[in-house]
Amino acid sequence: xxxxxxxxxxxxxxxxxxxxxxxxxxxxxxxxxxxxxxxxxxxxxxxxxxxxxxxxxxxxxxxxxxxxxxxxxxxxxxxxxxxxxxxxxxxxxxxxxxxxxxxxxxxxxxxxxxxxxxxxxxxxxxxxxxxxxxxxxxxxxxxxxxxxxxxxxxxxxxxxxxxxxxxxxxxxxxxxxxxxxxxxxxxx
Numbered sequence: 001x002x003x004x005x006x007x008x009x010x011x012x013x014x015x016x017x018x019x020x021x022x023x024x025x026x027x028x029x030x031x032x033x034x035x036x037x038x039x040x041x042x043x044x045x046x047x048x049x050x051x052x053x054x055x056x057x058x059x060x061x062x063x064x065x066x067x068x069x070x071x072x073x074x075x076x077x078x079x080x081x082x083x084x085x086x087x088x089x090x091x092x093x094x095x096x097x098x099x100x101x102x103x104x105x106x107x108x109x110x111x112x113x114x115x116x117x118x119x120x121x122x123x124x125x126x127x128x129x130x131x132x133x134x135x136x137x138x139x140x141x142x143x144x145x146x147x148x149x150x151x152x153x154x155x156x157x158x159x160x161x162x163x164x165x166x167x168x169x170x171x172x173x174x175x176x177x178x179x180x181x182x183x184x185x186x187x188x
Contacts, residue, residue: 040113040114041116042104044116051092054088077106093167093168096168097168111181123161124159145160149161
């Protein structure tokens with residue numbers, strides 16, 4: 001289904017975004033419309049994948065990627081993880097990180113984070129117009145970490161120093177940062 005030309009596009013935009021773009025194009029061709037919910041983009045510089053050595057069949061891997069990208073809540077992701085463990089055994093780290101990043105994406109969408117980028121030792125978080133972020137908490141967080149380089153730009157971009165280096169620590173630090181900013185509690 002995906003030839004060499006298309007695989008280049010997948011690498012450029014990421015599998016989740018490519019899948020959603022492909023689905024949107026198919027719906028448009030079928031004349032199906034509807035209100036789309038905004039999708040948060042995560043660019044974390046972490047290996048998020050289902051290894052060939054873990055799930056050998058390419059079609060199965062693609063199906064699993066699609067299930068992860070389409071998961072609408074933490075329970076759906078827990079079900080996918082249970083399915084993986086049942087069929088293939090304990091998932092490797094990159095697959096665990098894929099599931100954790102998908103859960104983080106759901107949290108971002110819930111509180112109104114449009115994009116999270118990791119650039120070396122810094123997180124850049126862009127909020128949507130209607131983000132459920134407590135402005136007072138945001139300003140306190142920035143002022144407490146200003147010496148470390150934290151700032152909130154007029155364009156609505158939070159630049160925050162990242163202490164973590166390992167993928168599991170990076171995901172946890174982002175989750176904790178979002179919990180500190182959120183006006184509503186984030187489920188554990």
